[in-house]
Amino acid sequence: MTDAALPRRQPIALRFPSVMIFLAVLALFTVGVTILSEGFGIGVISTSFIKTLGKTLCLCLVALAMDLVWGYCGILSLGHMAFFGIGGYAIGMWLMYARTEIIVLESLAAAELPPTAQEVSDGIATQIFGVVGSSEFPPIWAFAHSLPLQLAAVVIVPGLLALVFGWLAFRSRVTGVYLSILTQAMTLALSLHLFQNDSGLRGNNGLSGLQNLPGLDEVPQATVSLWFFWASALALGLGYVLCTWIVAGKFGSVIRAIRDDEARVRFLGYPVESFKLVVFTLTAVIAGIAGALYYPQAGIINPAEIAPIASIYLAVWVAIGGRGRLYGAVIGAAFVSLLSTWFTGGQAPDINLGFYTISWVDWWTVLLGLSFVAVTLFAPKGIGGLVDLVTDRKSPNRHGADLGPDQGALREQEAEK
Amino acid sequence: MSTLLEVSGVSVSFDGFKAINNLSFQIADAELRAVIGPNGAGKTTFMDIITGKTKPDEGRVIYGDKSVSLLKMSESRIAQAGIGRKFQRPTVFEDQSVFDNLMMALKKTRGPMAVLFFKPSKTDTDKVAELAEQIGLSGALNRKSGELSHGQKQWLEIGMLLAQDPRLLLVDEPAAGMTPAEREHTTDILREAAKTRAVVVVEHDMEFVRRLECKVTVLHEGSVLAEGSLDHVTKNEQVIEVYLGR
Numbered sequence: 001m002t003d004a005a006l007p008r009r010q011p012i013a014l015r016f017p018s019v020m021i022f023l024a025v026l027a028l029f030t031v032g033v034t035i036l037s038e039g040f041g042i043g044v045i046s047t048s049f050i051k052t053l054g055k056t057l058c059l060c061l062v063a064l065a066m067d068l069v070w071g072y073c074g075i076l077s078l079g080h081m082a083f084f085g086i087g088g089y090a091i092g093m094w095l096m097y098a099r100t101e102i103i104v105l106e107s108l109a110a111a112e113l114p115p116t117a118q119e120v121s122d123g124i125a126t127q128i129f130g131v132v133g134s135s136e137f138p139p140i141w142a143f144a145h146s147l148p149l150q151l152a153a154v155v156i157v158p159g160l161l162a163l164v165f166g167w168l169a170f171r172s173r174v175t176g177v178y179l180s181i182l183t184q185a186m187t188l189a190l191s192l193h194l195f196q197n198d199s200g201l202r203g204n205n206g207l208s209g210l211q212n213l214p215g216l217d218e219v220p221q222a223t224v225s226l227w228f229f230w231a232s233a234l235a236l237g238l239g240y241v242l243c244t245w246i247v248a249g250k251f252g253s254v255i256r257a258i259r260d261d262e263a264r265v266r267f268l269g270y271p272v273e274s275f276k277l278v279v280f281t282l283t284a285v286i287a288g289i290a291g292a293l294y295y296p297q298a299g300i301i302n303p304a305e306i307a308p309i310a311s312i313y314l315a316v317w318v319a320i321g322g323r324g325r326l327y328g329a330v331i332g333a334a335f336v337s338l339l340s341t342w343f344t345g346g347q348a349p350d351i352n353l354g355f356y357t358i359s360w361v362d363w364w365t366v367l368l369g370l371s372f373v374a375v376t377l378f379a380p381k382g383i384g385g386l387v388d389l390v391t392d393r394k395s396p397n398r399h400g401a402d403l404g405p406d407q408g409a410l411r412e413q414e415a416e417k
Numbered sequence: 418m419s420t421l422l423e424v425s426g427v428s429v430s431f432d433g434f435k436a437i438n439n440l441s442f443q444i445a446d447a448e449l450r451a452v453i454g455p456n457g458a459g460k461t462t463f464m465d466i467i468t469g470k471t472k473p474d475e476g477r478v479i480y481g482d483k484s485v486s487l488l489k490m491s492e493s494r495i496a497q498a499g500i501g502r503k504f505q506r507p508t509v510f511e512d513q514s515v516f517d518n519l520m521m522a523l524k525k526t527r528g529p530m531a532v533l534f535f536k537p538s539k540t541d542t543d544k545v546a547e548l549a550e551q552i553g554l555s556g557a558l559n560r561k562s563g564e565l566s567h568g569q570k571q572w573l574e575i576g577m578l579l580a581q582d583p584r585l586l587l588v589d590e591p592a593a594g595m596t597p598a599e600r601e602h603t604t605d606i607l608r609e610a611a612k613t614r615a616v617v618v619v620e621h622d623m624e625f626v627r628r629l630e631c632k633v634t635v636l637h638e639g640s641v642l643a644e645g646s647l648d649h650v651t652k653n654e655q656v657i658e659v660y661l662g663r
Contacts, residue, residue: 251533253517257510264508267468268581269496269527278529 018327019244023237030233039222047222051211051297054229056337058294059317061236063333064243064326065283065290066314071323072247073279074259076176078311079183082190083158083284085306087291089194090157092207092301093141094150098214100127101145131205138200154292155285162284163277170273170280175262184308194303206302210295228297235293236330239286243326246282255279256324316372322384331383340364419482421446421615422585427466427476428639436462437473438639444585449611451626451647452619454636455659460619461505463636464587468502469495481584497527501583505590507570511563515554515573518562519545522577545580552576553602568599575606586616592625604628623647 033053036044045053062084069075104123108115115123126135143149169182197203213224246252257265258272266272295301314333321332342348343364351358360367375382424442428435437459444450454460465471467478469492478487480498487495496502509518523541525531537545549555552572557565562573571591578586588607592600607629610616620626626633626647633650635642637659643650650656 246533249533250520250535250537251529253510253513253521254532256512257521260510260512261508263470263492264504264510266492267496267502268522268577269493270532271491271493271527271529274529275532278533 016244016248018325019241022240022327022330026233026237026240030230033229034226037222037226039220039226047225050222050225050229052338052341054225054232054297055294056334057229057232057236058290058297059337060330060333061232061239061290061293062287062314063317063321063329064236064239065286066318067323067326067329068243068246068286069279069283070315070318071325071329072252072259073255073276074262075276075280076180076315077183077280077283078180078308078315079187080283080287081310081314082187082306083162083287084291084294085190085301085303085310086158086161087154087288088295088298088301088305089201089207090150090153090288091292092210092295093144093201094147095210095212095214095296096128096207097124097141097144098147099209099212100124102214103127129202132197132203134198138198140200151292154288158284158288159281162281166277166280170276173273184311187306187311188308191303191306191308194306201303204302204304206300206305207295208300210301211297211299213296225297228293232293232297235289239290240326240330242286247326251275316368319372320375320382322382325384325387327387328382328384335383336368340368343367419446420444421448421481422467423477423479424463424467425477425479427473427478429462429466429471429473436639437466440476440636440640442634442641444615444617446584446615447611447613449608449616449629449631450618451629451631451633452617452636453621453623453626453633454642457638458636459639460636461589462639464502464589464617464619467495467585467587468492468500493527496581496583499582499584500587501578501581501585502587503574503578503589503591505593507567507574509562509565509570509573509577511561513562514559515549515562515565516545516558518573519548519576519580522580524580524582548576548580551579552606568595571595571599571603572606575603579606579610584614586610586614588616588618590620591618592620592622600625600628 033045033050035041037050038045038047039050062080066077066080069077069080101120101124104120104127105115108119108123121137122135125137129135129137137144143153165183165186169179174182193199194201194206195204201207211221211224213219216224247255254265254270255275257268258270258275262272313336317332317336318329319332320336321330322328343360346361348360348364350360379385381388420443422442422444424440427437427440429437440459440463442463452460452463462471466473467487469487469490472488479485480487480500485498487498487500490498510521513521520537520541523544525535525541546555546558549558552575554565554569554573554576557569562570565573571594575588575591578588591603591607595603604625607616607618611631618626618629632645633647634644635650635653635656637655642659643653643656
């Protein structure tokens with residue numbers, strides 16, 4: 001037995017060259033966009049497109065989380081956009097409160113007597129909740145005055161919800177399609193609840209004006225958009241490194257094993273449910289952070305954002321990009337969401353067939369659905385699979401033969417890296 | 418030799434069918450035991466009960482020095498307590514390398530946080546290398562286990578069991594689909610393992626059982642029909658009737 005046969009522990013960057021490549025591409029992209037921006041550069045890229053790019057980076061981050069929970073751990077969660085939305089609401093509450101507070105204080109400053117705390121509070125509440133016919137703060141706004149507390153909520157609320165939901169679901173050994181349905185039910189229930197006017201979060205109006213940072217009115221949006229763009233890029237970079245670290249070690253080994261044969265992992269002595277719970281909760285937190293960065297760039301959040309379809313889109317992005325590889329999730333989210341913006345934004349030229357005009361605003365969803373089916377059937381590795389064409393030339397050709405004795409055994413094309 | 422596992426009066430039925438009927442069984446530390454029986458005798462259900470996969474309707478399963486009952490423990494807790502199981506069909510994680518498979522099985526703290534911050538030490542990698550040597554897969558450590566031959570997968574699974582360092586090893590048809598030379602090697606591995614721990618082998622193949630040279634338990638319709646040396650049980654009239662006579 002020579003040591004040469006043993007896999008040596010190399011630094012993570014060397015074992016996973018994709019990390020360095022990814023970070024380099026992300027850095028170049030960020031610098032490039034900054035140079036071309038209106039805020040700090042030569043003004044080729046409009047501020048609204050900077051926001052689109054920043055939002056895309058956030059979607060890439062939540063796609064990373066989805067890949068970790070689905071591609072690696074095998075839990076097809078169709079509810080992760082709920083956590084994303086909760087993150088958005090949490091930061092949105094502070095943004096709305098703080099900005100309204102400034103406006104109310106300004107208007108009350110003209111009064112003869114200095115306003116009491118109660119008057120200020122009532123003023124803010126009337127401003128925010130007038131639209132749903134209320135003038136009092138619901139209990140969930142108790143911490144909205146404090147940025148640190150709402151930032152903590154960005155992490156804690158999705159994490160706690162995922163922890164409780166996951167504990168209940170995994171403990172009862174709900175798996176596969178039943179778990180997916182359960183997560184859909186969760187996100188649907190949350191969305192329906194928020195649609196109600198007395199949910200305390202302004203019903204279907206949602207929270208708006210989130211692009212205006214309190215006290216920074218004199219800073220132009222061109223600048224603010226870049227701040228958020230940088231923050232999103234940083235979060236994506238950190239998220240990518242974190243996810244790589246998680247999947248690189250023994251933990252990654254165990255969760256992939258859970259994906260492939262849960263019962264066997266149990267007989268190895270691993271508490272499968274705890275592992276799933278950790279992954280589910282952690283990815284919910286990542287999704288919450290991504291949402292908190294996304295919605296200030298979007299400017300508005302409403303309950304439609306956490307409708308079940310949003311989480312399904314998330315799964316589609318990851319599937320098209322290539323699940324079970326982190327860069328695949330990022331590529332999928334970036335590619336599909338940007339394409340979606342292009343098609344639904346009315347920029348894509350309509351196709352006139354003479355008897356019928358294909359208007360992409362309507363037909364984009366059909367195209368997306370068809371490509372999802374096509375990817376599932378013909379290219380299960382997704383766009384990320386193209387990388388294999390370059391890197392995996394050396395794998396032995398077994399002419400597609402089974403690698404094992406029975407039907408369930410891995411086939412050659414799956415066994416390739 | 419003290420009793421390591423004691424199964425007494427266990428019954429289980431599926432939809433009215435009694436798969437296990439008042440079964441009693443015990444095994445001591447460092448004992449090798451073969452369990453034989455025709456199809457449907459309840460061999461696999463018997464293993465399912467010990468490993469916690471199936472809960473019996475009645476009876477007791479007592480394990481270890483502290484005589485703990487296994488019936489209230491989850492599968493993973495039972496595995497942590499030192500009971501390892503090899504399935505009929507080789508179930509290794511085909512997507513991962515032989516090294517990763519063995520490293521995962523290596524006896525370590527199993528909690529998520531301990532695993533997340535786990536870093537293999539020199540001792541760990543050496544242990545894996547040693548195990549690979551034992552199961553004849555030294556040269557294949559970096560290969561994906563899905564590429565291995567059927568026999569090699571069986572060995573890898575046995576290697577993973579040994580890596581768990583269990584006190585009780587349950588092995589379901591280890592020699593299925595192996596060449597004669599591979600069977601020989603498997604017998605050696607099992608006999609070697611039984612020097613330091615209890616090993617229960619469920620097997621169909623009489624020749625293989627003979628080579629194990631151990632006490633044999635014959636199951637039939639969910640209960641023990643006969644027990645003793647292979648020669649002893651094969652002389653038993655009932656055994657000949659239900660099993661060998663066919």
